[in-house]
Amino acid sequence: MPPPAVPPKTPLPGVKHLIAIASGKGGVGKSTVAANLALALHMYGQRVGLMDADIYGPSVPMMFGLGMIDQTKTPFPVEKFGLKLMSMGFVVAADQAVIWRGPKVAQAVGAMLFQPPWGDLDFLIVDLPPGTGDAQLTLSQSAPLTGAIIVTQPAEVSLIDARKGVKMFEEVRVPILGIIENMSYLGLPDGTRLHPLGQGGGAKLAAEIGVPFLGEIPIDAQVSQCGDAGEPIVRKFPDHPISKSYLMLAQTVVNEMLKQPTNAALPDVEL
Numbered sequence: 001m002p003p004p005a006v007p008p009k010t011p012l013p014g015v016k017h018l019i020a021i022a023s024g025k026g027g028v029g030k031s032t033v034a035a036n037l038a039l040a041l042h043m044y045g046q047r048v049g050l051m052d053a054d055i056y057g058p059s060v061p062m063m064f065g066l067g068m069i070d071q072t073k074t075p076f077p078v079e080k081f082g083l084k085l086m087s088m089g090f091v092v093a094a095d096q097a098v099i100w101r102g103p104k105v106a107q108a109v110g111a112m113l114f115q116p117p118w119g120d121l122d123f124l125i126v127d128l129p130p131g132t133g134d135a136q137l138t139l140s141q142s143a144p145l146t147g148a149i150i151v152t153q154p155a156e157v158s159l160i161d162a163r164k165g166v167k168m169f170e171e172v173r174v175p176i177l178g179i180i181e182n183m184s185y186l187g188l189p190d191g192t193r194l195h196p197l198g199q200g201g202g203a204k205l206a207a208e209i210g211v212p213f214l215g216e217i218p219i220d221a222q223v224s225q226c227g228d229a230g231e232p233i234v235r236k237f238p239d240h241p242i243s244k245s246y247l248m249l250a251q252t253v254v255n256e257m258l259k260q261p262t263n264a265a266l267p268d269v270e271l
C-alpha cells in the first residue's frame with residue numbers, strides 16, 4: 001500500500017524568508033540574537049517580523065519594552081521599532097505560568113504564525129524555545145521554513161545540545177543556514193580577548209556539519225542590560241562594537257539568503 005499523502009506546508013503569502021533561530025540548549029542567547037538580528041536587518045532597510053515561539057517563557061515583550069496588549073486597541077502583529085512582533089507574552093501576564101500540554105503549544109505556535117496579517121516581509125524571524133519539542137516540530141512541519149540558524153556557545157557542552165538541534169532539523173528536512181557563536185569572548189580595553197566559555201566551538205560545529213559559520217558575538221554586559229531595559233543594543237547603541245557584530249551578522253544572513261530559494265516549500269516527511 002502506498003504511504004499516506006503528507007499534507008503540504010501552508011504557505012505564508014508575502015513572507016520571503018522564514019528563518020528559525022534555534023539551539024538544542026537553553027540560555028545560549030537565541031532570543032537576544034533573534035531580536036538584534038531582526039533589528040539589524042531592519043536597519044539595512046529590510047521589512048522584518050519577529051515571532052516569539054517560546055510559549056512557556058516568551059522574551060520578546062521584555063526585550064521590546066512591551067507587556068500585555070489589548071487587541072481591540074492594538075491589532076496583532078504589534079509594531080515596535082519598525083518590526084512586526086508576535087508573542088504569547090502579549091496575551092498572558094509575565095508572572096502567569098502557561099501550563100499546557102504539547103498539542104496546545106503546537107496549536108498556539110500555528111495560530112501565532114498563520115493568523116496575524118504579517119503583510120509583505122523580507123524576513124520573518126522565529127525565536128524558538130530551547131530543545132526539540134512541540135514548538136520546533138510544529139514550525140518545521142507546517143511552515144515553509146527557508147531554514148534554521150543555530151546559536152551555540154563556544155564550550156563543548158553547548159555543542160552537544162546544538163548538535164541535537166541540528167539533527168532535528170535534518171530529520172524534518174529543514175536546511176541549516178549556518179551557525180552563530182554567542183558569548184564568544186570578552187574583549188578587554190587593551191584589545192586582548194579572554195575566552196571564559198572556551199574557544200572555537202561554533203566554527204568547529206559549522207565545519208563538522210558543512211554549513212557556513214555566520215559569525216561570533218562577544219560577551220558584554222550592555223547586551224543584557226539593553227535587552228532587560230526593553231531596547232536591544234543594536235538599536236540603542238548602533239555604534240557600539242557589539243552592534244557592529246550584529247550588523248555584520250545581518251549582512252552575512254542577507255548574502256546567504258540570496259543563495260536560497262524564496263519561501264521554498266520543501267518536501268515534508270512523517271516522523
Ligand SMILES: Nc1ncnc2c1ncn2[C@@H]1O[C@H](COP(=O)(O)OP(=O)(O)OP(=O)(O)O)[C@@H](O)[C@H]1O
Nearest residue numbers: 026027028029030031032130218219220223224227
Ligand atoms: N552576547 C551577550 N553578552 C552578554 N549577555 C548576553 C549575550 N547574549 C545573551 N546575553 C544574556 O544572556 C541571557 C540569556 O539570553 P537569551 O534569553 O537570549 O537566551 P535564550 O537562548 O533565548 O534562552 P532560553 O533558552 O531560555 O530561551 C540573557 O540575560 C541575555 O541578556
Ligand SMILES: [Mg+2]
Nearest residue numbers: 030031054059
Ligand atoms: Mg529565548
